[in-house]
Amino acid sequence: MAAVRDTSERRQQISAMVRERGSVQVTPLARRFGVSVQTIRKDLHYLQERGVAERAYGGAIAADAVNVVAEAPVETKRSIHTDEKARIGALAAAMVMPGESIVLDSGTTTLQIALALRDDEDITVLTNDLEIGAALSRKERINVVMLGGTLRRKNMAFYGAQTVASLDDLHVDKLFLGVDGLDIERGITTHFEPEAMLNRKMVQAARSVIAVTDRSKFGRVCLHRIINVEEIDHLVTDEAVTDEVQSASERLGFRIHLA
Template sequence: MYAEERQHAIAALVGQRGRVSVTDLSEQFGVTTETVRRDLAVLDRTGLVRRVHGGAVPAATLTAIELGTTEREGSRAAEKDRIGKAALEFLPPAGGSILLDAGTTTARIAAHLPTDRELVAVTNSVPIAARLSGYANVRLHLIGGRVRGITQAVVGADAIRMLGELRIDVAFIGTNGLTIAHGLSTPDPDEAAVKRMMVASAHRVVVVTDSTKIGREDLIRFAPIEECDALVTDDELLPSARNELSEYSIEVVTA
């Protein structure tokens, strides 16, 4: 069976059963779990299915649903952990400043920050701020404003005003979607407004996201693709997507 035939068969199964696991698909089609994950990544990008932790569900199941921090924390955890570690290569020298956007992937960067380098860290994430508050080498600034419960991100006019007064060496930004045409996107207008100001405040913008978000477009664009300097993602990124991003002078790192 050719890859395209297998992918169509997988999409049909997802539609019939409502949810399928990577392990079951691997056994049914006699291919490795890595091959199944690549198939699901292709189907997710084309909008035929939506990848979830351990498998896939019909695309319509997740439409207009924004997952909270707890649900997202367990999704593609291994990939996010590798991305967080790989993103450390973009840290500024000692004494430099970083901005950590709210999100479960940017939280992995906070978890792996070196303890022997003095840094100024700015974040709008309550969980990230709580973690970094115990780092003796980090001078922490928590953006003020309203806390959005579902993502535990600080948003609103106060947050935007504070960000407008800052100039950051490196901003690590999460995204719900990334395409050449639509740029970086997210479903919530308040978070989009804060992310937009984060991008504007930084000398260098490093987007950290797993490969399932690449090729996906969400409701609100907060930055065109040209404002992304580097992308750190997992090794399931399609070669065609890497080549397309490289044409826009985006440094792509896969973990």
């Protein structure tokens, strides 16, 4: 289309796109309207101030699509969906083979994987989660690598540039990725931007990406996108999934495992 340089008209069009699509990305918008990415970022900031959109990694999400407005404390997360998380953890742990190296993302579901892992000296586990590290320390044979950084007490896990950099030269067989939100169109999302940045680095380091979540996270969209759903290889969840998720599995090529 022809470049749209009139600020008011461009912002009206971007606003309409956000409402219609649910999310937009900076770089495609800059190409579409023939302006710089800095100009688009100013446009998105303008829309955020007016309650139309919320800024997210690389773009923005419709304000009414962000349906998880607050992150629950880890103590609350531990107390909900406990049976489902235990079943998911046991099934996911059974996917780890001798000789493999894996990453366990922070979270109460991935903690269940740590608890269910067999104590095998041929298994190496990397994690940024303090509680997962403590659980694995009680197993005498598993090799444990803690990804250091700055401790975030809200979920007792490490984040920051140091944490991301620790993965620079590492290659692992599997990443078990916990999620705050999983939406087929808007992807796998989280509340905390440094977590999204670290998770993307984990994805780059892993040969296989396995999302682990109970059904309560389906359809939720948090502010910060980690990856698109088509970037996962497996989804481990509880009981039957929705028709939308089943259809996406067949269309996008990831395999569903029901705990």
